[in-house]
Amino acid sequence: MSALLRAEQLTKAFGSTQAVAGISFDIAPGRCTALLGPNGAGKTTTIRMLAGLLQPTGGKLSYAGVKPGQSPNSLLGYLPQAPSFYGWMTGREYAVYAARLCGLSAAEARSQADALLERVGLSAAANRAISGYSGGMKQRLGLAQALVHRPKLLILDEPVSALDPLGRHEVLMLLRELKQETTVLFSTHVLHDAEQLCDDVLIIRNGEMALQGSIEEIKNNHRMSVITLHIEGDDHSKQWCVSYQGGAYVKELRRIEKGIELVVTDMELARRELLGQLAEDGIRVAKLEFGHSTLEDLFMKVVSG
Ligand SMILES: Nc1ncnc2c1ncn2[C@@H]1O[C@H](COP(=O)(O)OP(=O)(O)OP(=O)(O)O)[C@@H](O)[C@H]1O
Numbered sequence: 001m002s003a004l005l006r007a008e009q010l011t012k013a014f015g016s017t018q019a020v021a022g023i024s025f026d027i028a029p030g031r032c033t034a035l036l037g038p039n040g041a042g043k044t045t046t047i048r049m050l051a052g053l054l055q056p057t058g059g060k061l062s063y064a065g066v067k068p069g070q071s072p073n074s075l076l077g078y079l080p081q082a083p084s085f086y087g088w089m090t091g092r093e094y095a096v097y098a099a100r101l102c103g104l105s106a107a108e109a110r111s112q113a114d115a116l117l118e119r120v121g122l123s124a125a126a127n128r129a130i131s132g133y134s135g136g137m138k139q140r141l142g143l144a145q146a147l148v149h150r151p152k153l154l155i156l157d158e159p160v161s162a163l164d165p166l167g168r169h170e171v172l173m174l175l176r177e178l179k180q181e182t183t184v185l186f187s188t189h190v191l192h193d194a195e196q197l198c199d200d201v202l203i204i205r206n207g208e209m210a211l212q213g214s215i216e217e218i219k220n221n222h223r224m225s226v227i228t229l230h231i232e233g234d235d236h237s238k239q240w241c242v243s244y245q246g247g248a249y250v251k252e253l254r255r256i257e258k259g260i261e262l263v264v265t266d267m268e269l270a271r272r273e274l275l276g277q278l279a280e281d282g283i284r285v286a287k288l289e290f291g292h293s294t295l296e297d298l299f300m301k302v303v304s305g
């Protein structure tokens with residue numbers, strides 16, 4: 001198996017709720033993958049199954065180099081959506097404790113804890129109680145904990161969602177560095193975070209896979225030509241927008257607040273015909289834009305419908 005992790009028809013039902021409804025994907029080594037989806041899509045449920053914390057009700061999970069029935073734990077580092085810490089512990093005490101739990105000797109645990117705190121930028125705060133840490137610092141401490149046994153795959157559930165802009169920035173920067181060293185899978189409901197960091201995306205909705213692939217591939221395959229027309233707002237132009245039917249080149253027509261938006265199959269033809277028609281009909285144009293759909297447009301379309 002060339003993938004580090006393979007999920008086949010992975011399913012989890014809670015009573016009659018199908019939280020994850022048969023999703024299949026590969027996590028390739030050395031890549032950074034975002035599990036993307038709106039609230040309730042099934043991200044946490046998926047991640048908890050991958051991390052071995054929740055038993056799937058169907059499907060199969062395979063990990064490279066791990067025999068069926070064996071635990072994949074040594075391969076995986078995991079940071080939950082809402083990690084909790086003992087606030088009275090210092091960052092260093094917590095990191096040593098996590099390292100000891102992984103079976104390191106007291107001396108090894110101390111040196112590994114110091115190296116990791118340095119790695120996540122917490123050396124200066126290592127002797128302070130965790131209760132005084134900011135959200136970003138706690139999340140970075142959680143990452144240190146997840147890295148303690150040098151996992152091949154780091155799995156993070158919404159590592160930045162609960163953070164303010166500064167905290168988000170800190171943790172995203174750290175993840176950018178970590179993805180050079182290890183394979184990363186993280187969940188988010190924010191497309192921008194995925195776009196900033198990831199090579200691949202898995203977009204889920206209602207427990208089903210809505211779209212998957214590399215960001216580049218998805219951008220290229222789903223890029224559409226879009227024309228946005230805003231009018232001045234006089235009655236004649238408004239009426240024109242309401243009755244406009246488009247030509248053969250129009251694939252989708254949306255009436256927007258200030259005018260219309262067209263997804264077109266042939267931009268050059270559309271440009272010629274639309275400009276001609278606007279001039280002929282005496283429409284007062286406020287803005288006319290010939291552009292492309294963004295990943296955000298696609299994401300909104302995929303998750304909403
Ligand atoms: N322990 C549980 N018992 C019953 N239903 C559950 C349980 N855990 C999750 N669900 C349901 O499964 C669905 C998916 O939930 P999940 O937490 O995986 O979504 P999510 O994508 O992580 O959402 P969020 O973005 O809010 O974290 C939801 O409908 C949720 O109500």
Ligand SMILES: [Mg+2]
Binds near residue numbers: 043044045081158
């Ligand atoms: Mg969740």
